[in-house]
Amino acid sequence: MIQKSTILIPADKCGVFTVNTFHLYKGFSRKSSVFGDYIKVSVKKTKPENQLTKKNKRKALIIRTKKNIPLIDGSFARFDYNSVIILKKRLTPEG
Secondary structure, eight states, X not given: OBOTTOEEEEOSSSSEXXXXXXXXXXXXXXXXXXTTOEXXXXXXXXXXXXXXXXXXXXXXXXXXXXXXXXXXXXXXXOOSSOEEEEESSSSOBOO
């Protein structure tokens, strides 16, 4: 479950090391987002020669969370860290 001000790691190869969540879509008073939701992030750490500089704001899609995700067969999927895919426009990935 992702809340505002959560530090996330991008899963794609766009040259960004960390991003910070500052807006959650799907509702005015939303407290947290889960797997598959869109969020608004700002870039915190990046490579020096990268196109995406610090403080850039982009939309992102949550693809991995630390919270257990129940599967159909009764097992759970769990990852070690929260990660996102940074998007250029609607559904085009940055990396």
